[in-house]
Amino acid sequence: MKKQQLVAIAIFAVVVIWMIVPKNADRSSADLNGPARTIQAISEGQSASESPDVSTVRAIRVSPQSYNDKIRVRGRTQAYRQVDVRAEVAGRVIGEPIPRGARVSAGDTLCEIAVDNRGADLLESESRLLQAQFEYNASADLQGRKLQSEVAVAQFKAALDAAKAGVARAELALKNTKVVAPFDGVVEMRAVEMGDLLNVGAVCATVLDDSPMLLVGLVPEQNISSLALGSRVSAQLLTNEIISGKITYIARSANDISRSYRIEAEVDSNEYNLRAGVTAEILVQAAILQAHLIPASALTLDDNGSIGVKLIDDRGNVSFSNVSIVGDDTGLLNPGIWITGLNGDINLVTVGQEIVFPGQQVESNFEWSSN
Numbered sequence: 001m002k003k004q005q006l007v008a009i010a011i012f013a014v015v016v017i018w019m020i021v022p023k024n025a026d027r028s029s030a031d032l033n034g035p036a037r038t039i040q041a042i043s044e045g046q047s048a049s050e051s052p053d054v055s056t057v058r059a060i061r062v063s064p065q066s067y068n069d070k071i072r073v074r075g076r077t078q079a080y081r082q083v084d085v086r087a088e089v090a091g092r093v094i095g096e097p098i099p100r101g102a103r104v105s106a107g108d109t110l111c112e113i114a115v116d117n118r119g120a121d122l123l124e125s126e127s128r129l130l131q132a133q134f135e136y137n138a139s140a141d142l143q144g145r146k147l148q149s150e151v152a153v154a155q156f157k158a159a160l161d162a163a164k165a166g167v168a169r170a171e172l173a174l175k176n177t178k179v180v181a182p183f184d185g186v187v188e189m190r191a192v193e194m195g196d197l198l199n200v201g202a203v204c205a206t207v208l209d210d211s212p213m214l215l216v217g218l219v220p221e222q223n224i225s226s227l228a229l230g231s232r233v234s235a236q237l238l239t240n241e242i243i244s245g246k247i248t249y250i251a252r253s254a255n256d257i258s259r260s261y262r263i264e265a266e267v268d269s270n271e272y273n274l275r276a277g278v279t280a281e282i283l284v285q286a287a288i289l290q291a292h293l294i295p296a297s298a299l300t301l302d303d304n305g306s307i308g309v310k311l312i313d314d315r316g317n318v319s320f321s322n323v324s325i326v327g328d329d330t331g332l333l334n335p336g337i338w339i340t341g342l343n344g345d346i347n348l349v350t351v352g353q354e355i356v357f358p359g360q361q362v363e364s365n366f367e368w369s370s371n
Helices: 003-020 025-033 118-144 150-175
Strands: 038-042 054-062 065-086 091-094 109-113 178-180 185-190 203-220 232-237 242-250 260-267 279-294 307-312 318-322 324-329 336-340 346-351
Touching (some): 054 279, 065 178, 065 260, 065 324, 109 203, 118 150, 203 242, 203 279, 279 324
Antiparallel strands (some): 054 346, 065 203, 065 279, 185 203, 232 279, 279 336, 307 346, 324 336
16 A cells, blocks of 8 residues: 555544544543532522523513404595485586585585576476365265266366375475585585586586595404494504494495405594595404503423413422414503413513523522512
């Protein structure tokens, strides 16, 4: 074998031996023979031990509280009702129609149509009614004296009723020359101007009822069962306004595309100057749960990546519990997140979760946990 090959084999053997032999054997033996490190659980207000042999975790006592679960829904504001007010008779518009944006009451005139021959038609119908009434009265008088047959009286009665109907039609046609608002609201759109010719069914104006205003949104099917009529809602509009109200309608059938259910909430009457069509983030109050309010920093993950918290029982044993986040609290006094999945009072590890593991035991007398 050549000399160069022997040298290469020797170097390879040295490298293998160097990799196999533990480099920290002496230090590891010293650590094993040394004193064991103690882990101590203390409250957040206590001072940590200064001993290098003591590791400290901090924990707090947390009790369950009633939490009103909220469902977040993307929605918008909508008018309570909005209709196109149409002409019921044909004719030319006279006078200036009501301006856009004007607030009207039920019965206010929106457009006025020329009377034309409708007044004359009414006068003619009233004259025919007067004639028919005289003829019927005379026929009835003759029948009372056995000088008129019942058939003839019935014919005069039919003529009288037809004359009354003619008067009613003429009065209605004359009344319909004024197109009026069907309810209190705001004129959103004016479709005609003075001098325009309106046909039967043509739009005069659009009236919007903004009192009360509605919040509408679509709730996912997995959340719809927790809602009820009368549930309170709050919403932040894209304009940064905060409004509130209560649910007045929950759909019985889902949208075919989104598989979600439409809800409507009536905005409280003290909310003014709202506009329809503004995007809103709606929070709907749902079921009342028993939940724990904890600092967000107390959350951790287990080996499977599941979210949870680490707890210490009264005997000092550490455990991991999976939790579900149901909400948050951004208040200045006690901010945190609301979680479910825990029972009763707990000792929650808030600092040092990474140095304790399920099944491990820590030292603590838990006197602070009862305060």
